[in-house]
Amino acid sequence: MLIRRLSCQNHRSNLYVHKIFSHINCYSIIINRRLKSDSRFFGKHFKSLSINRRWLLMSDIIFIALSNLVISPSRWNRLKEILKVNNVDELLDHMSKDPSLYDKTMELLKTYFSYELDRAIKILSKLNDEDIAFISFNSPDYPETLKNYVLKGRVYRPLGLYVKPPVRLQRKYIAVVGTRKCSEWGREIARETGKIITSTGFTLVTGFAECIDVSSMIGALESGGLVVAVRPWLKPLILPRESEEILRRFKERIVIISEHYEKPSVRSVETLYYLRNRIIAGIAELVIVIEARPEGGSMHQITWTIKQKKPLAIYRHPDPKSEYYRAFEKYSRYEQTIILENIEDLKEYLKNISKSVLFNC
Numbered sequence: 503m504l505i506r507r508l509s510c511q512n513h514r515s516n517l518y519v520h521k522i523f524s525h526i527n528c529y530s531i532i533i534n535r536r537l538k539s540d541s542r543f544f545g546k547h548f549k550s551l552s553i554n555r556r557w558l559l560m561s562d563i564i565f566i567a568l569s570n571l572v573i574s575p576s577r578w579n580r581l582k583e584i585l586k587v588n589n590v591d592e593l594l595d596h597m598s599k600d601p602s603l604y605d606k607t608m609e610l611l612k613t614y615f616s617y618e619l620d621r622a623i624k625i626l627s628k629l630n631d632e633d634i635a636f637i638s639f640n641s642p643d644y645p646e647t648l649k650n651y652v653l654k655g656r657v658y659r660p661l662g663l664y665v666k667p668p669v670r671l672q673r674k675y676i677a678v679v680g681t682r683k684c685s686e687w688g689r690e691i692a693r694e695t696g697k698i699i700t701s702t703g704f705t706l707v708t709g710f711a712e713c714i715d716v717s718s719m720i721g722a723l724e725s726g727g728l729v730v731a732v733r734p735w736l737k738p739l740i741l742p743r744e745s746e747e748i749l750r751r752f753k754e755r756i757v758i759i760s761e762h763y764e765k766p767s768v769r770s771v772e773t774l775y776y777l778r779n780r781i782i783a784g785i786a787e788l789v790i791v792i793e794a795r796p797e798g799g800s801m802h803q804i805t806w807t808i809k810q811k812k813p814l815a816i817y818r819h820p821d822p823k824s825e826y827y828r829a830f831e832k833y834s835r836y837e838q839t840i841i842l843e844n845i846e847d848l849k850e851y852l853k854n855i856s857k858s859v860l861f862n863c
Contacts, residue, residue, distance in 0.1 A: 558641075559626070562662070564604065565638035566622035567611050568593075569661040569761060574768045577615065584610055590658035594639055625763050634736070634763075635668035645671045651784040652810065660761040660781060664736050669757050673705040675730065677786035679800040680714030680793045681826070682742075688793035688826075689717040691817055694845045695790060696721025696729075702852045705730060707786050709778065710758070712742040714792050723752045732781045734774035735762040779803050783810070790848070791816040794829045801829075808836050815840040815848065 572578045572590050585606070587593045597603045611619045629636055637643045639661050651659050665671065676699045678692060696718035699706045706722040708715040710731035719729045729752075733739065736758065741749065749756055761781065766774065779799065783789060783806035791814065794800035807814045816833055818841060819826040834841055842848050 561604070561640060562626055562636050562638050563619070563622045564607055564611065565662045566625055566636065567615065567618040568607070570618050570621060571615060572658070572661065573766045580614070581610065589656070590661070594659060594661070598640070632666070633668065634664055634666045636662055636664055637671065638662040643671060645785050647675070647787055648781065648784045657777070657780060659784070663759050663761055664763050666736060666758050671759070675707045675786045676704045677707045677782050677789045677803065678714065678718040679709070679782065679789060679791055679803045681795050681798055681800065682711050682713050684713040684793045687820060688714055691845060692717035692792050693721035695792065695848060697725045698845070698848055698852065700725040700727030707732065707782055709782055710741060710745050712744040716744050716748055719748055723755055728755050728757060730757045730759060732778055733758055733760045734778040735765040736760045737764050775799065776802055780806055783807050788813045788815065791833065793819065793826045794833070795825050796829045796832055804833055808838070811838060813838055813840060815842055815851070817842045
């Protein structure tokens, strides 16, 4: 189970913690009412919680509210103008360096976006009963690879992640990406790749789409591994039929994560999947490509991997006349690309290169 912990000494001074609490007294009754039934996670009464526990709770509420705000361009433009920041990443960096911004942000949420504050409290109150954890950006459980992700402009690091069921996310991940319309060769290679990832001590991360994603998951799960699947939202959990079947078979060892608790209504589905893909590329320290199409959805993960100068491995497709081979030619020219002729090349690569060397490429 996820161990939720936070050290005030390492993250925020007690002075600012108390300042934040002084601004949220009007919400204490709401918090008590909505969380009182969940004594296992929050305690029976908000005011009886330890200072660290109260800080963790309020920090999560802030980040959940912000996550719901930044997805709306109009509301985010209003908030960033008040906070005098250019983008979400700049706000995250400022909050990491200046604890007083928590105080200011809470005050702004209360004054201008009280609906989102109430909504965040409501969401947080449901999570334990639904076997979901929320990991905010400032949590020690937030993946370091994602926290160190360098993005600019409208694309930003997730302010938090919902994790179902709750597990630690501090792992070494390898992503497998590829087409939803794969060949039998692609399925077999993906399955064997999933097995190798698990057997060498890594955790597979995918988008939980059909074909390449699911085939790699089957290989990892049948080898006894745990798989992390990244979705654009948790509720409602919409999966292809092939993915639903795998979830039923291996429910205990599939961890689903998302930056959104519910499907946002202010962005297109295509945009939400685009943003989902940045999490897969960001959390992984090696991305393996199997049968990608030149202009398919996998190109987003590949492009972000290349920009971050992370290792990118791509299998040479056996059919030189296929669109998959054109994608292989397109992405194999980059300096950090590792060309895999067959499954044995991947075995040798992961066997001969230590984890510390692999992830410092």
